[in-house]
Amino acid sequence: MAGYILAIDQGTTGTTVALMTTDGTLCASVNNEFEQLYPRPGWVSHRVDDIWRSVLKGIRGVLRRAACRGSDIVAIGITNQRETSLLWDRQTGEALNDAVVWQCRRTTEFCESLKAAGHEKLVQGKSGLVLDPYFSASKFRWLLQHTPRIAAKLKAGRVAAGTVDSYLIWQLSGGENHVTDVSNAARTSLMNLKDLSWDSRLLDLFEVPADILPTIRPCAGDLGRTRNVPGLPDGIPITGSAGDQQAALFGQACFGVGDAKCTFGTGSFIVMNTGSERLQSHSGLLTTVAWQLGEGGKPVYALEGGAFICGAAVQFLRDGLKMIRHAREVEALAREVKDHGGVEFVPALTGLGAPHWAPDARGLICGLTRGSQRGHIARATLDAMALQNADILLAMEKDLGRRMRPLRVDGGASANNLLMQIQADVLGRKLIRPQLIETTVAGACYLAGVGAGIWRGTRDIRRIWQAGDEFRVTLSAQARRRRQDSWRTALERTLA
Numbered sequence: 001m002a003g004y005i006l007a008i009d010q011g012t013t014g015t016t017v018a019l020m021t022t023d024g025t026l027c028a029s030v031n032n033e034f035e036q037l038y039p040r041p042g043w044v045s046h047r048v049d050d051i052w053r054s055v056l057k058g059i060r061g062v063l064r065r066a067a068c069r070g071s072d073i074v075a076i077g078i079t080n081q082r083e084t085s086l087l088w089d090r091q092t093g094e095a096l097n098d099a100v101v102w103q104c105r106r107t108t109e110f111c112e113s114l115k116a117a118g119h120e121k122l123v124q125g126k127s128g129l130v131l132d133p134y135f136s137a138s139k140f141r142w143l144l145q146h147t148p149r150i151a152a153k154l155k156a157g158r159v160a161a162g163t164v165d166s167y168l169i170w171q172l173s174g175g176e177n178h179v180t181d182v183s184n185a186a187r188t189s190l191m192n193l194k195d196l197s198w199d200s201r202l203l204d205l206f207e208v209p210a211d212i213l214p215t216i217r218p219c220a221g222d223l224g225r226t227r228n229v230p231g232l233p234d235g236i237p238i239t240g241s242a243g244d245q246q247a248a249l250f251g252q253a254c255f256g257v258g259d260a261k262c263t264f265g266t267g268s269f270i271v272m273n274t275g276s277e278r279l280q281s282h283s284g285l286l287t288t289v290a291w292q293l294g295e296g297g298k299p300v301y302a303l304e305g306g307a308f309i310c311g312a313a314v315q316f317l318r319d320g321l322k323m324i325r326h327a328r329e330v331e332a333l334a335r336e337v338k339d340h341g342g343v344e345f346v347p348a349l350t351g352l353g354a355p356h357w358a359p360d361a362r363g364l365i366c367g368l369t370r371g372s373q374r375g376h377i378a379r380a381t382l383d384a385m386a387l388q389n390a391d392i393l394l395a396m397e398k399d400l401g402r403r404m405r406p407l408r409v410d411g412g413a414s415a416n417n418l419l420m421q422i423q424a425d426v427l428g429r430k431l432i433r434p435q436l437i438e439t440t441v442a443g444a445c446y447l448a449g450v451g452a453g454i455w456r457g458t459r460d461i462r463r464i465w466q467a468g469d470e471f472r473v474t475l476s477a478q479a480r481r482r483r484q485d486s487w488r489t490a491l492e493r494t495l496a
Helices: 048-066 108-116 120-127 138-148 150-155 165-170 200-206 244-250 311-320 327-334 375-401 417-427 439-451 458-462 477-495
Strands: 004-008 016-022 028-033 074-081 085-089 159-161 178-182 216-217 220-225 236-243 262-263 267-275 286-291 300-307 344-345 362-365 407-410 432-436 467-471
Touching: 004 048, 016 048, 016 439, 028 048, 028 150, 028 262, 028 439, 048 165, 074 165, 074 244, 074 439, 085 138, 085 165, 085 407, 108 120, 108 138, 120 200, 138 159, 138 200, 138 439, 150 159, 159 165, 165 220, 165 236, 178 220, 178 236, 220 439, 236 439, 244 262, 244 267, 244 286, 244 300, 244 327, 244 439, 262 375, 262 439, 267 286, 267 375, 300 375, 311 375, 327 375, 327 417, 344 375, 344 477, 362 477, 375 417, 375 477, 407 417, 417 432, 417 467, 417 477, 439 458
Parallel strands: 004 074, 074 236, 178 216, 262 407, 407 432
Antiparallel strands: 004 016, 016 028, 085 159, 220 236, 262 267, 267 300, 286 300, 344 362, 432 467
C-alpha cells in the first residue's frame, strides 16, 4: 500500500506531527510548542484550544515539509501525554475548563484522604496504580467540582471527559467518536485491569459518572475516521492510539517478556513487557496495560516506573536559572568538569514519582562550595536524570527477581551521549539506542499500520526496528556504589 501514515505525538510541552512511509521510513516531522500554565505552586494546566491548534499547525507543517497532500495519508496514529484530563461540550466541542496536566498536584489532599480511609489497596488491586494525584481519576473529580455551570451541562448530557487521546479522536472525527484506547484508560485509576472496562466501584470512589467517559477500544483497530479536519480529506481511518510510554515500548519492538525501554522526555519512564501476566509490584512500581491489538486480542501488560522530571530539569536550567540558552548546550557545559564535584540536584520540581511517590517533595540543589561552577550543576542535572532511573530499575529488578536485559533508550535526551554513558554507568547495564530515536512517533505509526492492515503484527515490526549505538559500562562497581550513596543522601534530605 502506497502513501503515508500520519502520527500525532501530543506531548506535554508541544505537539509533534510526523509522516512515515508504509515501508517504515520516517520522512518528515514538525514540532510546535505551546504555553505551560502554572496558576499556583504545584499546579500545571494547558489551554485545551492550544493543544488542538498545535495539532492543526503540525498537520499543515508536515504536509508542506514532505510536499505531499492530505489525500496521500492512508492511516492516522495518535500517541499522547497520559493522565492529562479534559472536559468538553459534546455539542459545541468547546473546552469547559483548562486541561489538568499529569504533572499537576492539585488533588494531593483528596488522594491523601482516600489513603487515610484505607482505599489504596482497592485502587491498586483493580487498576494497578497507586493512589496519587498523577493519575486521571482525581483530576476528573476536580474538574467536575470546579467547572462553572457543570451541573446543568451534566443534566443535559453535554459533558464529555477524557484524556488527550480521546479528545483528539473526537476532534479528528468531527465529534463522531468518543473513544479511548486501553493503554490510556489504564492510566486513569478507573479501569479494571482484569476485564479492561470502567469499574463501578472505582467510578463511585472518585465520583466520576460513567456516561461522560469514552468507550474503551484496542490500541490498533477502527477508532474513527476524519471529518471536517482542515487540511485533511474526510474518511481517513484512525487506526492506532496509545499513551506515549506504551507507544515507545511498541516502537522499540519490546515484544518479549522482560524487554524494557527508557524514554527520556519531559519525564523519564522505564517500562517492561510482562506479557500476559499482571505482575503486582511490591516496590512502588505500576502495573499497566502495554497494548491490545485488534478486537478480541489478548492484552499485553507491563511494569512501569516514571520520574516526573527528566528533560524538564534541563528546561529548568534554561528557563528558570538562565544557565543555558538552548537545551542542547547542557552536554557541553557538563563536559567542562570531570564529575559532579559533590553537587547534587534532586529535581523534585513537581514532587517525586516511582518508587517514592512523594507529591509534596520539592527540588534541592546541595553540596555547593566556593569551587562549584555552572558545569557542576549541569553535570549534577544529567547525573540526577540517570540516577532516578537507576532507582526505578532496582525496584523493577526486585519485583522481577532477576536482572534485566540491556535497556533500550529513546526520546529527545537520548541523543545526549554523555547522559547515555552516565546512565549505563549508574545502572551497571548496557544501553542500546535505536537508529530511530523518535520511538514514540514510530510506535504510533506502527500501531496505526497494524490497525490498518499495512503490517500483519509484531513480527513485521520487529523486522523494521534497527539497533544503533551501544553504551557499555565503564564505571567500577565500587565507584557506582559511591555515586549512588551520595545521591541517596541528597534524596533523603528532599524526602525529610
